[in-house]
Amino acid sequence: MSVSTVARPRAGLVGRVPALAVLEYQLVLYRRTWRAGVFSSFLLPVLTMVGFGVGVGAYVESGVGGVPYLDFIVPGLIASTALQVAVGESTWPVLSSFEWVKSYVAQAASPLRVGDILGGHVAFVLFRVLTSSLAFLLVAALFGTLHSPWALAVPPLVLLIGLAVTTPVFAYSSWVSSDNYLSLLFRFAVIPMSLFAGVFFPVESLPVGLRWLAYVSPLWHGVDLCRAATLGTAPDWSAPGHLLYLGAWAVGGWLLARLRFRRRLVI
Amino acid sequence: MANDGVLIRARGLVKRFGDFVAVNGIDVDVRAGEAFGFLGPNGAGKSSTMRMIGCVSPPSGGELRILGMDPRRDGPAIRARLGVCPQLDNLDPELTVRENLTTYARYFGIPRRVARERAAELLEFVQLTERANSRVEPLSGGMKRRLTIARALVNEPDIVLLDEPTTGLDPQARHLVWERLFRLKQQGVTLVLTTHYMDEAEQLCDRLVVMDGGRIVAEGSPRELIERYSTREVVELRFGGEEQESFAGKLTGIGERTEVLPDRILLYVADGDAAVTEVHARALTPASVLVRRSTLEDVFLHLTGRTLVD
Numbered sequence: 388m389s390v391s392t393v394a395r396p397r398a399g400l401v402g403r404v405p406a407l408a409v410l411e412y413q414l415v416l417y418r419r420t421w422r423a424g425v426f427s428s429f430l431l432p433v434l435t436m437v438g439f440g441v442g443v444g445a446y447v448e449s450g451v452g453g454v455p456y457l458d459f460i461v462p463g464l465i466a467s468t469a470l471q472v473a474v475g476e477s478t479w480p481v482l483s484s485f486e487w488v489k490s491y492v493a494q495a496a497s498p499l500r501v502g503d504i505l506g507g508h509v510a511f512v513l514f515r516v517l518t519s520s521l522a523f524l525l526v527a528a529l530f531g532t533l534h535s536p537w538a539l540a541v542p543p544l545v546l547l548i549g550l551a552v553t554t555p556v557f558a559y560s561s562w563v564s565s566d567n568y569l570s571l572l573f574r575f576a577v578i579p580m581s582l583f584a585g586v587f588f589p590v591e592s593l594p595v596g597l598r599w600l601a602y603v604s605p606l607w608h609g610v611d612l613c614r615a616a617t618l619g620t621a622p623d624w625s626a627p628g629h630l631l632y633l634g635a636w637a638v639g640g641w642l643l644a645r646l647r648f649r650r651r652l653v654i
Numbered sequence: 655m656a657n658d659g660v661l662i663r664a665r666g667l668v669k670r671f672g673d674f675v676a677v678n679g680i681d682v683d684v685r686a687g688e689a690f691g692f693l694g695p696n697g698a699g700k701s702s703t704m705r706m707i708g709c710v711s712p713p714s715g716g717e718l719r720i721l722g723m724d725p726r727r728d729g730p731a732i733r734a735r736l737g738v739c740p741q742l743d744n745l746d747p748e749l750t751v752r753e754n755l756t757t758y759a760r761y762f763g764i765p766r767r768v769a770r771e772r773a774a775e776l777l778e779f780v781q782l783t784e785r786a787n788s789r790v791e792p793l794s795g796g797m798k799r800r801l802t803i804a805r806a807l808v809n810e811p812d813i814v815l816l817d818e819p820t821t822g823l824d825p826q827a828r829h830l831v832w833e834r835l836f837r838l839k840q841q842g843v844t845l846v847l848t849t850h851y852m853d854e855a856e857q858l859c860d861r862l863v864v865m866d867g868g869r870i871v872a873e874g875s876p877r878e879l880i881e882r883y884s885t886r887e888v889v890e891l892r893f894g895g896e897e898q899e900s901f902a903g904k905l906t907g908i909g910e911r912t913e914v915l916p917d918r919i920l921l922y923v924a925d926g927d928a929a930v931t932e933v934h935a936r937a938l939t940p941a942s943v944l945v946r947r948s949t950l951e952d953v954f955l956h957l958t959g960r961t962l963v964d
Contacts, residue, residue, distance in 0.1 A: 402763035412757040416748055489744035495710050496738040497761035497809075498730040654671075654711055 405499050409507020428519045432526035461532040462613035463586030465523045469545040470606050472519045473552040474577050476512040478569040481560035495652045505648050509553055516549035535619025548609035551633040554640025561647040580606045605636045659686040661844055668715035669702045676702040678868035689845040691855045691862035695958050698865040700848040704817050709733050737806030741817040743798045747791040755808055762809040776804040796827025816847040832857050852951040866958045876950050883956055884948040885910050887926035891940040892918045908932050
């Protein structure tokens with residue numbers, strides 16, 4: 388066998404962007420379960436439309452700020468779907484990749500760098516966030532709840548929400564050693580955020596002392612942007628401010644996650 | 655360029671975890687085409703050394719060159735030319751046997767078509783072609799280990815690192831793995847393995863080092879080590895009753911060294927039959943006598959002691 392100093396030539400896109408190989412692995416895994424996933428991705432929004440539009444909506448006759456209740460909550464639910472999928476895909480799957488299946492350990496033995504391993508898995512989570520949110524958006528459009536061509540901005544927005552949530556959760560999941568801590572994340576972060584970050588009612592309805600809880604959560608910033616997009620109205624807060632705030636979560640989370648991944652894989 | 659065919663070169667290599675020194679200044683040269691073994695009890699520092707060679711664990715001190723490159727700087731380029739078979743299988747149980755190979759090949763930037771071809775060849779090599787489309791989860795331990803070895807070969811590596819390749823396998827599975835590894839060796843692949851099975855080291859290794867407490871305590875070919883640290887033959891005597899100790903005194907002077915165990919006495923001698931004759935000449939009548947050749951196990955136990963390490 389010949390011994391040369393140059394690394395073997397790498398072919399194709401995967402050669403130039405090694406993280407894509409990790410994304411590919413995740414997609415091969417996903418191929419086994421996607422059918423069940425697609426069904427629930429559409430079923431959930433349809434049930435929501437019927438339940439809230441016909442059921443709850445009938446009681447909230449005045450709507451919210453002149454907008455029918457269903458149309459008010461749809462963008463919030465899209466943003467919160469992005470949150471749920473992002474957190475779900477960044478908790479158990481990450482811990483398992485370290486502890487149970489150990490796929491990160493296998494990847495670390497290959498030429499992949501820590502950033503490639505992290506980036507490829509994050510890309511897969513974003514793919515899941517995007518497809519789930521698109522399903523919701525499609526159903527929302529069929530029910531006539533989108534009021535503006537700005538609704539086209541929703542897909543890139545959910546990607547940003549996904550990124551802002553995924554990277555810090557990757558950091559958290561790579562920090563903990565047991566999945567008990569992952570349940571805590573749902574109980575103390577995901578559920579309160581989904582309930583109080585402006586998805587079902589305006590944050591102004593909360594007591595003044597509690598509103599800041601909504602304002603610091605990445606979800607509220609995403610909800611406000613999505614709502615402005617589907618209703619064609621101005622957001623409650625500065626749009627660049629929202630984008631920067633979500634961007635800060637994404638970047639901060641990425642740096643922290645990369646640090647944790649390195650600590651755990653390179654020892 | 656790695657000169658004089660040395661693919662792995664360590665000088666004063668150290669690995670520390672906080673205050674604990676796992677590897678305490680070892681010198682190693684692994685040459686192209688040889689099968690090199692790290693032997694030692696648990697906690698000797700074998701796996702830490704392997705992880706440093708695998709470029710997933712930065713050395714705490716000393717010098718390490720792999721394929722002429724520096725692991726601190728050229729990790730990905732080195733890893734591109736290594737094949738790693740870890741101690742604990744980390745195959746993906748949800749994927750099929752073939753998918754485990756093809757997805758892994760992609761981490762090396764290998765084009766899909768080439769990955770599929772290579773997966774087919776490697777499955778043939780490790781005799782798993784029939785299971786190509788079955789999921790990994792229900793496979794036996796031996797099959798999983800063979801698949802892990804196949805995966806380690808997917809990038810046609812210059813060096814294959816095997817961390818305890820047959821630990822936990824039944825005898826048939828072990829022999830099959832050995833036979834495959836021997837084939838690789840014949841093809842000129844450089845093998846670096848850790849083991850605490852002496853028969854494995856004798857079967858596979860051209861050269862080996864014995865590690866204990868993070869240091870290298872002996873180095874050489876299996877034959878050299880036996881010659882240097884043991885005698886040509888060993889006589890195992892079992893006396894009836896429980897007091898082997900009381901017979902030990904009467905054996906003084908026979909052979910180079912005597913070792914008293916709870917159930918038997920070992921005489922390390924050059925000529926086993928002559929020693930047995932001498933034993934009988936002293937009017938001793940052991941219940942059983944076994945003359946055997948010295949093995950690496952005798953060397954190993956002599957160098958690292960019989961105390962249990964957990």
